[in-house]
Amino acid sequence: MANLGTEQNPLLVAIVGSGPSGFYAAEALIKSEFEVNVDIIERLPSPYGLVRSGVAPDHPKLKTAINLYKKIADDPHFNLIANVTVGRDISIEDLRKTHHAVILTYGAETDRKLGVPGEDLKGSHTATEFVGWYNGHPDYRELEFDLSQDTAVIIGQGNVAADVSRILSKTVDELKHTDIAQHALDVLAESKLKEIHVIGRRGPAQAKFTPKELREFGELSDCNPIILEEDLQLNDESKKELEEKTNVTNRKVYDQFCEYSKRELDSSKSKKCFFRFLMGPQEIIGNNQIEKLILEKNELSGEPFKQSAKGTNETIEINTGILFRSIGYHGIPMPGVPFHESWGTIPNEKGRVTENDGAVVEQLYTGGWIKRGPSGIIGTNRACSVETVTNLLNDIEKLNTETKKHGAKEIYSKLDSKNVRHINFAEWSQIDTKEIEHGEPKGKPREKYTSIEEMLSVIK
Amino acid sequence: MTTIVTDNCKGCRFTDCVSVCPVACFHYDDEMLYIDPDVCIDCSACLPECPVQAIYELDDLPEDKEHWIEINAEKAAELPVIEEQIEPLPGAEERKAELGL
Numbered sequence: 001m002a003n004l005g006t007e008q009n010p011l012l013v014a015i016v017g018s019g020p021s022g023f024y025a026a027e028a029l030i031k032s033e034f035e036v037n038v039d040i041i042e043r044l045p046s047p048y049g050l051v052r053s054g055v056a057p058d059h060p061k062l063k064t065a066i067n068l069y070k071k072i073a074d075d076p077h078f079n080l081i082a083n084v085t086v087g088r089d090i091s092i093e094d095l096r097k098t099h100h101a102v103i104l105t106y107g108a109e110t111d112r113k114l115g116v117p118g119e120d121l122k123g124s125h126t127a128t129e130f131v132g133w134y135n136g137h138p139d140y141r142e143l144e145f146d147l148s149q150d151t152a153v154i155i156g157q158g159n160v161a162a163d164v165s166r167i168l169s170k171t172v173d174e175l176k177h178t179d180i181a182q183h184a185l186d187v188l189a190e191s192k193l194k195e196i197h198v199i200g201r202r203g204p205a206q207a208k209f210t211p212k213e214l215r216e217f218g219e220l221s222d223c224n225p226i227i228l229e230e231d232l233q234l235n236d237e238s239k240k241e242l243e244e245k246t247n248v249t250n251r252k253v254y255d256q257f258c259e260y261s262k263r264e265l266d267s268s269k270s271k272k273c274f275f276r277f278l279m280g281p282q283e284i285i286g287n288n289q290i291e292k293l294i295l296e297k298n299e300l301s302g303e304p305f306k307q308s309a310k311g312t313n314e315t316i317e318i319n320t321g322i323l324f325r326s327i328g329y330h331g332i333p334m335p336g337v338p339f340h341e342s343w344g345t346i347p348n349e350k351g352r353v354t355e356n357d358g359a360v361v362e363q364l365y366t367g368g369w370i371k372r373g374p375s376g377i378i379g380t381n382r383a384c385s386v387e388t389v390t391n392l393l394n395d396i397e398k399l400n401t402e403t404k405k406h407g408a409k410e411i412y413s414k415l416d417s418k419n420v421r422h423i424n425f426a427e428w429s430q431i432d433t434k435e436i437e438h439g440e441p442k443g444k445p446r447e448k449y450t451s452i453e454e455m456l457s458v459i460k
Numbered sequence: 461m462t463t464i465v466t467d468n469c470k471g472c473r474f475t476d477c478v479s480v481c482p483v484a485c486f487h488y489d490d491e492m493l494y495i496d497p498d499v500c501i502d503c504s505a506c507l508p509e510c511p512v513q514a515i516y517e518l519d520d521l522p523e524d525k526e527h528w529i530e531i532n533a534e535k536a537a538e539l540p541v542i543e544e545q546i547e548p549l550p551g552a553e554e555r556k557a558e559l560g561l
Binding site: 020024061062063064065067068210211212215245246248249252376377378379380381382383386 | 461479480481482483484501502503504505506507508513517519520544560561
């Protein structure tokens with residue numbers, strides 16, 4: 001065959017997952033010096049992954065990243081094949097036959113477990129479930145969250161924990177003009193929560209919040225942020241961490257905690273959001289339903305920036321009926337692709353998929369959270385996908401084949417033979433338009449369809 | 461709200477920020493970078509990347525740097541976009557050391 005990546009023989013790449021990492025990989029391929037056709041395969045009828053169903057509804061500006069993804073999708077070398085599950089409707093082996101290369105950017109779908117007794121009691125939830133539910137993700141629409149409790153606990157102090165606790169702390173008035181799912185708004189309207197406890201394993205100098213998201217807690221219309229002054233005591237190692245000139249983020253976060261601890265309680269506000277440190281869950285107690293959480297107090301040990309939390313055997317209890325764990329996501333394996341069980345990622349060398357022993361698997365590449373683990377924010381994935389695509393394009397000579405590949409055309413005939421309904425970008429755009437129309441009378445940027453059937457019924 | 465590049469970038473232009481920007485909102489000239497406030501989505505991914513702490517969120521912008529809001533908007537409108545990291549300016553490391561970083 002002619003050189004790969006030319007007009008006579010374009011490089012055909014299938015990307016699995018249409019979140020930010022998938023789009024950034026597509027962008028890097030399309031903008032490269034080579035002729036490339038990209039097919040992004042998405043499980044849902046809707047693209048954009050966590051920008052649509054992860055980013056909190058009250059952070060609309062972050063979601064405008066979608067404007068860039070729309071521009072990428074406009075390119076004639078871009079094609080969306082949505083409502084198709086790789087591993088069920090079509091296999092990785094199929095994609096290796098239809099395309100020269102496959103990039104796996106399907107993210108990290110499940111939560112890590114706490115690993116304590118009582119974790120599976122009623123009322124114990126994952127942050128993923130709650131986030132998916134308030135964002136109208138079809139997988140989570142049927143879930144129930146009992147907010148008739150007076151106290152909720154969130155385990156974790158990262159950006160997802162901040163989103164979950166902020167949504168629980170807000171009033172309906174603060175949320176009703178966002179794209180939050182209507183079913184979530186209805187349940188939140190009946191919330192009886194008075195106290196929200198956000199629990200960190202380590203201290204106030206190590207919390208993973210960003211200064212900006214922490215500041216939002218000081219601006220809530222019906223909730224006081226609360227930090228006990230004694231909880232802000234630091235050991236010498238933590239003081240050294242905050243004195244380090246480059247550690248701007250933690251210093252700002254700590255200063256914000258200090259400001260909250262000095263604030264006078266605004267008694268006109270009905271809720272309290274407590275930030276608590278140096279404790280970890282030991283046991284969740286209840287009969288059918290959570291009644292109580294037992295936390296073990298921790299202490300820090302180790303060098304500055306390498307301190308880890310260790311239990312002290314001293315415990316405290318919080319009476320609570322609802323708990324959310326937000327201690328990190330975990331990827332799930334894809335049939336036909338190597339997987340690192342304990343990390344929850346696909347083993348790889350700078351984006352080239354490898355076996356667990358390090359041997360490179362030809363044609364397979366990976367990007368985003370399933371490549372490097374669930375860390376970083378939207379933009380981090382751009383650098384990550386660019387690295388993967390750079391390596392893929394370095395391999396371009398090896399990816400050439402003797403016989404022609406047929407790309408999307410062959411995928412479509414396989415899907416059609418199995419009666420799998422597939423959605424292209426123009427069809428998704430019809431759903432998109434309808435969602436925006438439905439939001440308008442409510443003053444919302446959109447009202448999302450929360451079932452796949454509803455989405456499909458809109459397409460003409 | 462927006463995010464603003466300030467004077468510490470001048471003469472350094474490390475461009476680490478550029479590779480994590482999800483929306484390609486950085487613009488550049490021979491001296492430094494500027495953020496287009498109409499394109500930036502306030503994700504703050506760039507802040508921790510900057511080796512010379514030149515980038516601020518609006519809420520944290522010191523008073524004596526407020527004029528940079530306008531400079532960013534004006535310069536971004538007339539200068540080309542930068543989407544990939546490039547070599548820092550000659551003397552960037554020395555300037556970083558001068559800044560005590």
